[in-house]
Amino acid sequence: MKKLTVALIALGYVVGCAAKEIRIDKKAYAEKLQGFWLGQSIANWTGLITEMDKIGTPETMPFYTDDDWGKPDQKAFWGEYVPHASTINFYFETSGTPWGADDDTDIEYVYLHLHHKYKTAQLTAEQLRQGWLTHTYSETDAPLYKKFADSTPTAENFLWVSNERARILMAQGMLPPQTSEVEHNQFYNMIDAQLTTELFGLLAPGKPKLALTIAELPIRISANHEAASIARFYIVMHALAAVIDHSLPRSQQVFSLAEQASLVLAQEQFPLKMYQFIKQHYQQNSDKSDWEATRDAVYQRYQLQTNDGYKYEQPFDAGINFAASLISLFYGQGDIVETIRIGTLVGWDSDNPTATWGGLLGFILGAQGVKNAFNQHQLSDSYWIHRTRRNFRDYTPTQAGEDTFSLMAERSIKIINRILEQTAPVQYWLIKSE
Known part of the structure; x- marks a missing residue:
């Protein structure tokens, strides 16, 4: 904990303590939370189209480029297409059809539920363990899942690598x-914690130190060392998004969030060095549309070679996907549409970075802003958590799915109130709309 404590102290000097009072309009914040879930879902299901299609073997499987947008999807490295789309393009669910849960959103939903259930600012290790065992399937009791209409059903619990191993350990x-x-x-060094913990930043608006405190055990379910640091980076960006300077251009807003979040990355670890390399490569690139040049530089420096203390192992490493996410962040310049498009094409575990930035930028824009950005005004607000997880209340028994982003946002506001009352009653005020 020593390194984390030092990082939190440094972070506090820059961002945590400047404002003595933070005033948050409940209605406006709820609309932003809806934007988080909507933006994350669009990005998740768009990024899934190219997930693991391109994993850094350009001789036999060349990387995607801008020219591939709108063209037929190619098989992932395990030899399958996705069932929900045949072309590389944005994916939308419209009103009447729920957004399906996936591992980029469903564990965050579990944590939202647990905070609501236990009425606590910080979940205990045993509450987290019981929550996972109650709401995720094991490898032996998972239901049969047909990926395609003509495929053979197989058991699928929608947990992989570190999350899967952590669940086995919790069951023991x-x-x-x-x-x-x-x-x-x-x-422990895989991407898993990035997918499951960004929400904690939004549950502690404007207070990254508090967000990291309540997120630490959820992070450490599946991540350690550099992978844990990377998850903290994303959480800090989400916490600071609540107090972003809206007078700045959107690109400066997100670059500022990233720069402040980089303070939690330890000097001696590779994530900070990756961050600095990619930022510098972007800054020195005279063509700010040429994200492919930086992607290729990342491939050379971090997959083909060992640099900055990072040794590539698998295409779902936290490291290589952190690098991929930064490419789409910088070159997307705060534009949710362009950020998701680049993230979908950049390679590796492409649904994860896209979902992270779709959620962050969706929160900044709010639900209506997301709809405006994509010029899609009939997007679904419904969520189908039982696609991947189990044992949840059905909040919407008369319609498809078990919940809505609107209802999830309402519960989140109550959770935030409780967190703030228990941890920082003087510095926070959640106010009703005027």
Whole structure:
């Protein structure tokens, strides 16, 4: 915890303590939370189209480029197409059809539910363990899943690598953070925690130190060392998005968030060095539309070679996907449409970085802003959590799916109120709309 404490102190000097009072309009913030879930869902399902299609073997499987947008999707490296789209393009669900849960949104939904259920500012290790065991399937009790109409049904619990290993350990009685210790979980440095913890930043608006405190055990369910640091980077960006300077151009807004979040990255670890390399490559590139040049530089520097203390292992490493996400962040310049498009094409585990930025930019824009950005005004507000997880209340029994982004936002406001009352009653005010 020493390194994390030092990072939090440094972060506090820059962003955490400048404003003595933060006033948040409940109605406006709820609309932003709806934008988070909507933007994340669009990005998740768009990025899934190219997930693992291009994993850094350009001799036999060349990377995608801008020219591939709108063209037929290619098979992922395991030899399958996705069932929900045949072309590389934005994916939308319209009113009447729910957004399906996926691993980029469903564990965050579990945490939202647990905070609501236990009425607590910070979940305990045992509450997290019981929540995972109650709401995720094991490898043995997972339902049969048909990926395609003509495919053979197979059991699928929608957990992979580090999350899958952590669940096995929790079923054996182990608690976090032990579930991410190197001697127990060989996948501790995979991407998993990035997918599951960004929400905590939004539950502590304007207070990144508080967000990191309540997120630490959820992070450590599946991530350790650099992978945990990368998850903290994203959480800080989400926490600071609540107090962003809206007078700045959108590109400066997101670059400022990233720069402040980089303070949680330790000097001696590779994520900070990756961040600095990619930022510099972007800044020195005279063609700000040529994201492919930086992607190719990342491939050379971090996959073909070992640099900055990072050694590539798998296409779902936290490291290579952190690098990929930064490419889409910088070259997307705060434009949600362009950021998701680039993230979908850039390669590796493409649905994860896109979902992260879709959620962040969706929060900044709000739900209506997301609809305006894509010129899609009949987008679904419904969510189908039982696609991947189990044992949740059906909040919408008369319609498809079990919940809506609107209802999820309402519960989030109550959770935020409780977190602020229990941790920082003087510095926060959630106010009703005027």
